[in-house]
Amino acid sequence: xxxxxxxxxxxxxxxxSVDNDDTPLLHxxxxxxxxxxxxxxxxxxxxxxxxxxxxxxxxxxxxxPVWTVASKSVMTVEGLGxxxxxxxxxxxxxxxxxxxxxxxxxxxxxxxxxxxxxxxxPSRREIAQALDDNLxxxxxxxxxxxxxxxxxxxxREGAGR
Ligand code: FES
Ligand code: FES
Numbered sequence: 001x002x003x004x005x006x007x008x009x010x011x012x013x014x015x016x017s018v019d020n021d022d023t024p025l026l027h028x029x030x031x032x033x034x035x036x037x038x039x040x041x042x043x044x045x046x047x048x049x050x051x052x053x054x055x056x057x058x059x060x061x062x063x064x065p066v067w068t069v070a071s072k073s074v075m076t077v078e079g080l081g082x083x084x085x086x087x088x089x090x091x092x093x094x095x096x097x098x099x100x101x102x103x104x105x106x107x108x109x110x111x112x113x114x115x116x117x118x119x120x121x122p123s124r125r126e127i128a129q130a131l132d133d134n135l136x137x138x139x140x141x142x143x144x145x146x147x148x149x150x151x152x153x154x155x156r157e158g159a160g161r
Contacts, residue, residue: 005070009033010079018066025069026050026061029076037077037106041135048134051107052076058111058133077106080113089113092151093144100138108134112148120156124149 002017009029016028029035029052041049043062050062053075081087086094089109099105108131115122115130122130127148128141136144 003067005066007069007072007074009035009074010076011073016066021067022065024062025052025064025066025074028066029061029074035076035078039103039106041103046135047104047107048111049104049107051110051134053110053114056114056117058114060133075110075113077109080109087113087151088154089116089148089151092147092154096143096147096150098143098147099136099140104134104136104138104140108136108144112151115148116152116155120152122148122152 002019003021004015004017006013006015008014014033016032018028026038026040029038030040038052038061039049040062041047045060045063048060050060051058052061053059054069055073056075081090087109089112093099093105093109111131111134112127115127119126124145127145131144131148
């Protein structure tokens with residue numbers, strides 16, 4: 001018999017029915033809720049491209065059973081900004097051309113958001129530590145670090161949300 005779980009995604013209440021309580025959150029986000037910004041990479045909690053925020057904390061969603069987010073608040077990259085009104089992090093990633101394929105970006109953007117929410121003035125070392133669980137196979141690390149620094153500066157100047 002299917003189980004039903006209620007939680008919020010990007011501020012919107014959702015109610016999801018699954019046959020298996022251990023269905024990964026990533027599957028629910030992508031295949032049931034059609035939020036395909038969050039990516040499937042390794043499926044083994046190794047690469048970080050499936051990262052979302054759960055109650056504000058970065059969590060890999062590929063092996064996270066959906067039952068564990070019942071009554072919680074999930075944020076995906078779709079909750080960050082829109083093409084018309086990008087989040088400063090998204091704008092900085094564009095300005096700095098921070099990626100090549102971009103496959104890692106949704107996970108990195110939400111991890112960076114969690115960092116800037118708790119530390120508006122991170123050092124480069126603190127940014128690197130916060131993104132330690134997010135792999136970029138294209139080797140764009142330096143540009144990604146620069147983009148996060150740029151977004152942090154802009155948010156301190158009042159461009160943030
Ligand atoms: S897909 Fe989840 S960590 Fe790689
Ligand atoms: S830009 Fe390609 S994996 Fe990061």
